[in-house]
Amino acid sequence: MARRRRGLPVNGVLLLDKPAGMSSNHALQRVRRLFQAQKAGHTGTLDPMATGLLPVCFGEATKFSSYLLDADKRYRTYVRLGEITDTGDAEGEIVERRSVAGFTDADIEKVLASFCGEIDQVPPMYSALKHQGKPLYELARQGKTIERAPRRVRVYDMRLLARDAMGFELEVACSKGTYIRTLAEDIGQALGCGAHITALRRLRTGAFDDSGMVSLEALASMSDQAERELQLLEMDVLVKHLPRLSVDGDVAKRLLLGQCVQTDTAGLSIGSTARLYRDNVFLGLVTILVAGEVTPRRLVATA
Structure with missing residues (x-):
């Protein structure tokens, strides 16, 4: 006899605003428990440090989640100049400090323009990509470095939003598989001072943007299951194209x-x-x- 799946048969798509300091899988499990759902899955990992749009598919919607995995993305990030970390972000250890020259906006814009279009990007060691069945980040934590083949990605647009003495805020529209940490490191290398990111927020995935997001706190404060399910989009939104x-x-x-x-x-x-x-x-x-x-x-x- 088939084993009965525990939970409620919830179907639909939730646009979750993932908080900082939580893995995508942890956020998914929190949401699944709040909805008491039989089945749920997310559509593209965000680093624990990152926040923002994490579409979560429930029930039958998981059958169509692959259409979002291939979608283009938009991010906002802060690039800290003059410091290189072993992870490419603020969660890593600083391995080198360099002086930061008096860059003008024009200097930065020129470098940003050189990274727009199709570029080759080497995936970071601190990533979920696997080598012989093990995630690269596990090997990196053991002090091992594995040679990674470069991947072709596309950066559609980069906009300099603001800058200060320490770095600048950047908005990036890119194809799937683009590592913003690696992009920031490469930009820092091109500027000659090195860089890492200290903040990252996903604003868009495919046709979905941050305007419809719901936080974990908001979901937890809702009075009942019916109110939570009102936050769900119909599953065909994943294939509206x-x-x-x-x-x-x-x-x-x-x-x-x-x-x-x-x-x-x-x-x-x-x-x-x-x-x-x-x-x-x-x-x-x-x-x-x-x-x-x-x-x-x-x-x-x-x-």
Whole structure:
């Protein structure tokens, strides 16, 4: 007999404002307990020091979370000049201090411009990437350094927001897989004085921005489960960029049974993925095999 999953069958997406000093997984588990949810997962790790947007998917929404893992991001960070740490952020040990020259805004802007576009970035040792099954950060804590192949990432835009004698505040729009710590270190190296970040906040992931975020404190203060579930977005927000296909009850039933079906696919490209709806209820994703024929791709479990 199948083991019954503990908790409530909560479905949807929460835009969590992750606090500083907490791992993404710890934040996820706190949220899951608050919702008493059977199943939950987040869509892209933030360092413990970092704050901001951490989308959390509940229940059936986890089936579509991969679409956010590949999404572009936007961050705000503070770059501290003149100090290099072993982790690239303020949580590490300072390993070198250098003098900071009298940079002008123009000097900084010129260096920032050189890092916009496609760049190669070597992932930091203090990261969750794995080597022979072990996270790099575990090896780094043992004093080991593993050679890492550079990765191609894209920096769409960098804006200098403010600066002072110690460093500057920066806003960065970038592709998935971009390490802001590494970017700050490379900028510091290009300026000749070294650098690390002392603050990092994620402002955007894909189509989601920080305007709809909810904090752990706010969730904990809510009176009941119904009030908390009002904070959830419908699960199809994860795939809103895909075209929509609406079908009648008979076609929907056959698709939910795993069958290929004939239906009107006008306006949809062969081989593309579409959102499936019946009576405006989201049922999952289908693939357009040929004109007029679709097959299930990833469906929502329905009673």
